[in-house]
Amino acid sequence: MTNSLSPHGRQSTDLASGRSATPSAAPPSTEPAPGIPSPRLHRTPADSPVPDARPTRERDAFFDNAKYLTIVLVALGHAWEPLTDHSRTAEALYMVVYSFHMPAFVLISGYFSRSFDMRPDRLRRLVTGIAVPYVVFEAAYSLFKRWADDDPGHPLSLLDPWYLTWFLIALFVWRLTTPLWKVVRWPVPLALTIAVLASVSPDIGDDLDLQRVLQFLPFFVLGLFMKPEHFQMLRRREVRVLSVPVFLAALVVAYWAAPRMSSAWFYHRDSAQELGAPWWVGAVMTLALFGCSALLTAAFLSWVPRRHRWFTVLGAGTLYGYLLHGFLVRASRSWGWYDNYDWLRAPLGEVFVSLVAAAVVTLLCTPPVRRAFRFAMEPKLEWAFKRDATEIARARAKA
Numbered sequence: 001m002t003n004s005l006s007p008h009g010r011q012s013t014d015l016a017s018g019r020s021a022t023p024s025a026a027p028p029s030t031e032p033a034p035g036i037p038s039p040r041l042h043r044t045p046a047d048s049p050v051p052d053a054r055p056t057r058e059r060d061a062f063f064d065n066a067k068y069l070t071i072v073l074v075a076l077g078h079a080w081e082p083l084t085d086h087s088r089t090a091e092a093l094y095m096v097v098y099s100f101h102m103p104a105f106v107l108i109s110g111y112f113s114r115s116f117d118m119r120p121d122r123l124r125r126l127v128t129g130i131a132v133p134y135v136v137f138e139a140a141y142s143l144f145k146r147w148a149d150d151d152p153g154h155p156l157s158l159l160d161p162w163y164l165t166w167f168l169i170a171l172f173v174w175r176l177t178t179p180l181w182k183v184v185r186w187p188v189p190l191a192l193t194i195a196v197l198a199s200v201s202p203d204i205g206d207d208l209d210l211q212r213v214l215q216f217l218p219f220f221v222l223g224l225f226m227k228p229e230h231f232q233m234l235r236r237r238e239v240r241v242l243s244v245p246v247f248l249a250a251l252v253v254a255y256w257a258a259p260r261m262s263s264a265w266f267y268h269r270d271s272a273q274e275l276g277a278p279w280w281v282g283a284v285m286t287l288a289l290f291g292c293s294a295l296l297t298a299a300f301l302s303w304v305p306r307r308h309r310w311f312t313v314l315g316a317g318t319l320y321g322y323l324l325h326g327f328l329v330r331a332s333r334s335w336g337w338y339d340n341y342d343w344l345r346a347p348l349g350e351v352f353v354s355l356v357a358a359a360v361v362t363l364l365c366t367p368p369v370r371r372a373f374r375f376a377m378e379p380k381l382e383w384a385f386k387r388d389a390t391e392i393a394r395a396r397a398k399a
Contacts, residue, residue: 064315079357110223199282243299
């Protein structure tokens with residue numbers, strides 16, 4: 001995104017990184033980071049045509065703020081899930097949050113994947129930043145379930161993502177397909193067509209959680225083709241004003257729909273037939289939810305602060321918070337925390353649960369936690385890859 005979101009109005013040369021650099025006419029090719037990426041927005045000496053170039057490093061606060069607030073909403077949604085059976089208000093809030101928090105997560109990932117191609121250094125980063133964490137956390141979650149649920153028969157399979165790891169394998173697949181979306185004529189309508197077909201295809205199965213991969217695909221492709229000026233448009237005062245009645249209307253509709261509609265539609269992990277509905281309902285719901293999610297995502301982003309706040313630095317650690325908080329969420333289910341303390345289902349208890357969830361995921365995004373778990377989330381693994389001839393030539397030129 002350009003620095004036009006900042007009060008200075010300068011344009012960044014690295015649209016995929018989140019930092020601003022020296023203004024230029026066209027953005028350079030940048031390397032995306034894992035998860036909801038926090039790419040390094042400067043050119044390293046090896047990537048720069050001028051070996052000793054030293055552009056200013058400055059992260060774009062808007063995207064870091066958006067990523068942090070999105071991951072807080074993810075944690076709140078997981079914390080509210082056990083409360084939805086006893087509270088219509090909790091169910092309505094749950095539906096509204098689930099209608100846009102993952103679409104926003106995916107859209108931002110798509111935006112930061114725009115520069116991805118099959119260049120060797122980017123493929124290495126795809127492996128170390130997404131594939132390796134997927135293997136590590138898929139194994140960790142499966143072993144945790146065996147222990148916490150006393151379920152030694154739970155399979156340990158890389159083909160069947162369990163719980164939160166679906167997002168990593170989905171991002172791996174989406175990013176690999178990025179060059180393809182750049183050459184087709186109507187990428188977003190095509191991705192939406194694929195999502196509709198997936199929603200009416202119960203035979204797809206659970207391998208690689210393909211239902212979610214395909215049904216969330218339109219948001220990733222939409223993010224790929226968004227431009228800095230689109231985000232700048234969302235910062236207009238009239239958009240922020242209109243977003244208020246949009247959210248109020250969404251809450252009213254969700255409160256009405258709570259006892260009438262299954263929230264499983266928002267997970268995008270099943271076909272219509274698997275949810276007990278006729279096949280044509282899957283097509284209608286996919287299109288309707290895409291429109292609803294896109295509208296609420298725009299309304300949410302319009303209120304994201306564009307300047308540095310106390311939580312801005314936490315935006316670089318959202319993938320850590322996303323994956324690590326899942327262990328506490330699963331522990332709360334396996335060990336019956338909500339059932340053991342009935343007061344948690346009272347209004348004050350619901351507020352308490354919300355505050356704890358926000359505090360925990362905030363803690364898990366902090367730099368000390370990131371340093372502690374970087375070995376699993378961002379391993380170097382330089383020993384596993386051959387050095388590219390171009391990189392060697394650049395290193396020699398620098399020397």
